[in-house]
Amino acid sequence: MGLFLQVLLDGLWSGLLYGLIAAGLSLIWGVLDIINFAHGEFLMAGMYVSFFLGFLFKIDPLVSWVASAAFLFLLGVVTYKFVVKRTLGKAMAPLLATFGLSMVIKNFAMNRFTPNFRILSGTIMEGKVISLGQGAVMIPVPNLVTALFSLVVLGLLYWMLTRTRFGWAVQATAMDVEAARLMGVNTERIFILVFGIGGACVGVAAGLLPSYLATHPDVGSLFGLIAFMVVAMGGFGSIPGALLAAILIGLIESFAGFYIAPVFKYVAVFGVYLLVIMIRPKGLFGW
Amino acid sequence: MQSDSIKRAIPWMLSLAVLALLPVTGLLRGSFLSHVLVMILLNASMAQAWNIIGGYAGQVSFGHSVFFGIGAYGAAYAVTNLKMTPYPGALAGAVLAAVLAVIIGYPTFKLKGHYFAIATFAIVEVFHRLFMIWEDVGGAVGLDYPILKDGWRNFSWSRSKVGYFYGALILFGIIFSLVRALEKARFGYYLKAIREGQETAESLGVDARRYKLAAMALSAAMAAMCGAFFAQYNYRVDPSMVLSLDMSMRFVLITILGGIGTLWGPLLGAAILIPLQEYTRAYLAKLGPGVDLVIFGLIIILVMQFQPKGIMGMIDAARKRRRKLAAAGNEHEGGRQ
Amino acid sequence: MQRKLMLVVMAVLLVLGAGAQEKIIKIGTLFPLTGPVATAGQRCTAAVETIVDIINGVYPNLDLPIAKKAGLLDGYKIVLVKADHQGKPDVAKSEAERLYEQEKVFAIIGCYNSAATKPASAVAERLQKIFMCGASSSAALTEREFKYFFRLAPTDRIESYEFVEWFQELNKSRNANIRTAAVIYENTEFGKHAADEAKAASAKAGIKIIADVPFTPGATNLNSEIQKLKAANADALFGAVLGADYSLMVRTMKQANWKPKIAINYCSGYQDPNIAQQLGQDGWYFMGSAGYTPEFGMRFMKAVAPVEEYFKKKVNVPFDSNSIQEAVAMYVLALAIEKAGSLDTEKVAEVLRTTTFDSPLSMGGKVQFEIPGGQNIKAQSVISQIQNGKYITVYPYEYKDGDAIFPMPGW
Numbered sequence A: 001m002g003l004f005l006q007v008l009l010d011g012l013w014s015g016l017l018y019g020l021i022a023a024g025l026s027l028i029w030g031v032l033d034i035i036n037f038a039h040g041e042f043l044m045a046g047m048y049v050s051f052f053l054g055f056l057f058k059i060d061p062l063v064s065w066v067a068s069a070a071f072l073f074l075l076g077v078v079t080y081k082f083v084v085k086r087t088l089g090k091a092m093a094p095l096l097a098t099f100g101l102s103m104v105i106k107n108f109a110m111n112r113f114t115p116n117f118r119i120l121s122g123t124i125m126e127g128k129v130i131s132l133g134q135g136a137v138m139i140p141v142p143n144l145v146t147a148l149f150s151l152v153v154l155g156l157l158y159w160m161l162t163r164t165r166f167g168w169a170v171q172a173t174a175m176d177v178e179a180a181r182l183m184g185v186n187t188e189r190i191f192i193l194v195f196g197i198g199g200a201c202v203g204v205a206a207g208l209l210p211s212y213l214a215t216h217p218d219v220g221s222l223f224g225l226i227a228f229m230v231v232a233m234g235g236f237g238s239i240p241g242a243l244l245a246a247i248l249i250g251l252i253e254s255f256a257g258f259y260i261a262p263v264f265k266y267v268a269v270f271g272v273y274l275l276v277i278m279i280r281p282k283g284l285f286g287w
Numbered sequence B: 001m002q003s004d005s006i007k008r009a010i011p012w013m014l015s016l017a018v019l020a021l022l023p024v025t026g027l028l029r030g031s032f033l034s035h036v037l038v039m040i041l042l043n044a045s046m047a048q049a050w051n052i053i054g055g056y057a058g059q060v061s062f063g064h065s066v067f068f069g070i071g072a073y074g075a076a077y078a079v080t081n082l083k084m085t086p087y088p089g090a091l092a093g094a095v096l097a098a099v100l101a102v103i104i105g106y107p108t109f110k111l112k113g114h115y116f117a118i119a120t121f122a123i124v125e126v127f128h129r130l131f132m133i134w135e136d137v138g139g140a141v142g143l144d145y146p147i148l149k150d151g152w153r154n155f156s157w158s159r160s161k162v163g164y165f166y167g168a169l170i171l172f173g174i175i176f177s178l179v180r181a182l183e184k185a186r187f188g189y190y191l192k193a194i195r196e197g198q199e200t201a202e203s204l205g206v207d208a209r210r211y212k213l214a215a216m217a218l219s220a221a222m223a224a225m226c227g228a229f230f231a232q233y234n235y236r237v238d239p240s241m242v243l244s245l246d247m248s249m250r251f252v253l254i255t256i257l258g259g260i261g262t263l264w265g266p267l268l269g270a271a272i273l274i275p276l277q278e279y280t281r282a283y284l285a286k287l288g289p290g291v292d293l294v295i296f297g298l299i300i301i302l303v304m305q306f307q308p309k310g311i312m313g314m315i316d317a318a319r320k321r322r323r324k325l326a327a328a329g330n331e332h333e334g335g336r337q
Numbered sequence C: 001m002q003r004k005l006m007l008v009v010m011a012v013l014l015v016l017g018a019g020a021q022e023k024i025i026k027i028g029t030l031f032p033l034t035g036p037v038a039t040a041g042q043r044c045t046a047a048v049e050t051i052v053d054i055i056n057g058v059y060p061n062l063d064l065p066i067a068k069k070a071g072l073l074d075g076y077k078i079v080l081v082k083a084d085h086q087g088k089p090d091v092a093k094s095e096a097e098r099l100y101e102q103e104k105v106f107a108i109i110g111c112y113n114s115a116a117t118k119p120a121s122a123v124a125e126r127l128q129k130i131f132m133c134g135a136s137s138s139a140a141l142t143e144r145e146f147k148y149f150f151r152l153a154p155t156d157r158i159e160s161y162e163f164v165e166w167f168q169e170l171n172k173s174r175n176a177n178i179r180t181a182a183v184i185y186e187n188t189e190f191g192k193h194a195a196d197e198a199k200a201a202s203a204k205a206g207i208k209i210i211a212d213v214p215f216t217p218g219a220t221n222l223n224s225e226i227q228k229l230k231a232a233n234a235d236a237l238f239g240a241v242l243g244a245d246y247s248l249m250v251r252t253m254k255q256a257n258w259k260p261k262i263a264i265n266y267c268s269g270y271q272d273p274n275i276a277q278q279l280g281q282d283g284w285y286f287m288g289s290a291g292y293t294p295e296f297g298m299r300f301m302k303a304v305a306p307v308e309e310y311f312k313k314k315v316n317v318p319f320d321s322n323s324i325q326e327a328v329a330m331y332v333l334a335l336a337i338e339k340a341g342s343l344d345t346e347k348v349a350e351v352l353r354t355t356t357f358d359s360p361l362s363m364g365g366k367v368q369f370e371i372p373g374g375q376n377i378k379a380q381s382v383i384s385q386i387q388n389g390k391y392i393t394v395y396p397y398e399y400k401d402g403d404a405i406f407p408m409p410g411w
Helices: A002-032 A039-057 A061-087 A093-113 A141-163 A165-175 A177-182 A187-211 A220-234 A239-260 A262-279 B002-025 B031-056 B064-080 B086-108 B113-133 B162-184 B186-196 B198-203 B208-234 B245-258 B265-283 B291-306 B310-330 C002-021 C038-056 C089-102 C114-127 C139-144 C156-173 C189-205 C223-232 C243-255 C273-283 C294-300 C304-315 C321-340 C345-354
Strands: A129-132 A137-140 C024-031 C077-084 C107-110 C130-133 C149-151 C180-186 C208-215 C236-240 C262-265 C287-290 C356-358 C366-368 C382-387 C390-395
Touching: A002 A039, A002 A137, A002 A141, A002 A165, A002 A187, A002 A220, A002 A239, A002 C223, A039 A061, A039 A093, A039 A187, A039 A220, A061 A093, A061 A187, A061 B291, A093 A220, A093 B245, A093 B291, A129 A141, A137 A141, A141 A165, A141 A187, A141 A239, A165 A177, A165 A187, A177 A187, A220 A239, A220 A262, A220 B113, A239 A262, A239 C223, A262 B113, A262 C208, A262 C223, B002 B162, B031 B064, B031 B162, B031 B186, B031 B208, B031 B245, B031 B265, B031 C089, B064 B086, B064 B113, B064 B208, B064 B245, B086 B113, B086 B208, B113 B245, B162 B186, B162 B208, B186 B198, B186 B208, B198 B208, B208 C089, B245 B265, B245 B291, B245 B310, B265 B291, B265 B310, B265 C089, C024 C038, C024 C089, C024 C321, C038 C077, C038 C304, C038 C321, C077 C089, C089 C107, C089 C114, C107 C114, C107 C321, C114 C130, C114 C139, C114 C149, C114 C189, C130 C321, C130 C345, C139 C149, C139 C189, C156 C189, C156 C236, C156 C262, C156 C287, C156 C382, C156 C390, C180 C189, C180 C223, C189 C208, C189 C236, C208 C223, C223 C243, C243 C273, C287 C390, C294 C304, C294 C390, C304 C321, C321 C345, C321 C356
Parallel strands: C024 C077, C024 C107, C107 C130, C130 C149, C180 C208, C180 C236, C236 C262, C262 C287
Antiparallel strands: A129 A137, C287 C382, C356 C366, C382 C390
């Protein structure tokens, strides 16, 4: 029973982390109808910000996530203005342009920061574990905190989209750009902000991650891919869908990894995603 | 009619013949140059294979490394485990890839836009990871060729690249001739019609799904042949080499850079990207790691900004501009309506 | 501007001068300079570079025969042509071809990743050129019976037998009662070979493998992997886990609050001094094979320290088990060229096949290649344990710096 609970919780933490990483991607997809292929590299860039703040100025990831989020907000805006904007509405062009961007960011990091793995030591949460039932179930604090952040960020995002004037404008733009424009929405500003906010969301994850994961130029690749699955499985720009899909993917990974075989865990993740998408072509919450 | 199509084929046949004479001229003496030429021909063929489904039928698949990989594994398995020549393996690989293409295509073709793209990513990941743990084909270690006698029998040449050059040229000739024929055939018109509007095409009585599946199968079989060549060329295959997202992206990027849905786009794309990739890796190493890939990424971004139809698009635009200028010149002042 | 012009003029003169003299030997290095294990590749390249500097210059302070005079033979300078295989076998193959045929290198040193060494050395064999392999540890490489392939590092087979021997020694002398073992390894050429050897060696010694856990390198987490290990709770753990995955593994083990009695690593993240330092106390008491540690060098390989100073200037870390093997590869090749007295590949290869070399940079001080296959049969490795942040050699006893701390203290 303890073991089952442990596997369940491990899956839940991973799932919520994936949800936090995927939230921004989902938002951007929902509003602009594009996939930001450089999403995983955004994560990596944000992790470097947090790592260097911790390494050089001893700022804890619990604080420096703010800086990572701000940095990725800017990176998002710049990406929109210089990489994405001109390609909008041209089929696969935005995806390929952001793929080019992902190569640039990854290899720039490789060139400037070397491929060394960088681990931040001496962080507040480092190695802290909550032990339940005489060690039958262990809850690692950094993962738990990240999971809580995930719920808060996703909640805020959902609240913003459904309960604020800005959110209504965003939704109107997502549904029909022309109509929104006629109604007086500054759609260009919406696009910029959405890209920035999408970046900032992954920035929160990126800021927290160095407290338990090594930073290196390749760290974003698999996270990025999983984020794509989360978003597509959840459905077109749906925040609750993304959350549900993320938790599902985390659990599949954890259970398949433990009860079938660890090498099988990503096969299961991608395989189940394919099954879901066959049954519901537009994802769980898609319309 | 008959003689017309023969007449049109003459320049194409001539250019193939000219290419075939290249090794005789001694221009290929430097092995690196011939390596680059072989790679251009191979990558152009890969991109053209993808172009059938991605360009003409408009289904942008990021899953072609799966078919490529199956072809590569087919040839390698025949050589290493069955101790045969690679040909039956390559053929089996091509057939298998075509069958798999139909199995994959049947459910995924109903997915729209990004959903289709992401589903093909996931398929690559599933196959990659399955091959990683499938011990009969070497698992993560892959299959390594023993040292074989040079020649066509083993499709292996270690001392000179001329054999590979002709092998690649044959592959290139077959795939490009096929697509050339496709452009003029009814099948090709149907595919284009489906790309421009599936509903419209269907209302005219075109069974869109059947044609798309046929195109996918054809495209997959051709990609598998390219994969078999790749395994023969490298004397080795492992999952990361052939069954990866990077490899899938290569099919797409070359075609898009050159010009998607055009006959010569894949060749142009390969002729630009491959030398860039090979020479920057070889000669930009001094600037530190990764600079070549940064440049590569920047080129992709730039092309996407200004001409998503690739180089063929640029050529077309330039041609149109010239024609327009000429027309304006002819009609003097009153040319513009 | 003027400085630039001068530089250009000088460069042109240099090129012309070199062209006029032709007294250069080109050697290729082929390592992963980009990609996931690029750090290791860059260190290996720097190690070869260090030896080349020493060969080309005059270093009276170094106690190496090649340091005293400039160049090899009668004044031949070595020029390195550095190539990058990105960790990809197909790139390794075509870069090896480019180096041999286009750059006309005399020999290649590489490739760190066993999966890249395989196709690259096959190119060498087909072209009948020398391939020196420093660190790739897959035993399969030297089982191909190539004629022009020479590998310095001990194979994972040699290491596995040493590990198991060490377990048996602990069972005898410390009443350790190691009866079961688990393996965790990245699912790649390197990891799989290491795991296979670990299983074979354990089976021979009657140690039961009760958990076999391969994982995908670059995973986002290792939770289920570690939970599997915890559930099996073996006495001993064999690890073949590189780089970032190693630190993730150690931290996940801590989170899961699990440790075996003894954890022992193949050439992996364990040996990387940077990772050890960053892991801090969490990384203590793990063990691993080592072909070299700075502490070991201070006591048994006195010739290394001064050479290491030059290496440190390039990469800011001391030698590790991998990079030093690449340095030895260059060093032994230089000795062989000197001894052959010519730049004829056949003659140099014959010297490599038949000579026992004195190599102050190698553990044990000797290098001799087995024919056929090209494995350095004098290759040795020791088992070290990180104690108080230092690599302490614990076995074999004739080399030991201190006693092993056994079993591993809990978290």
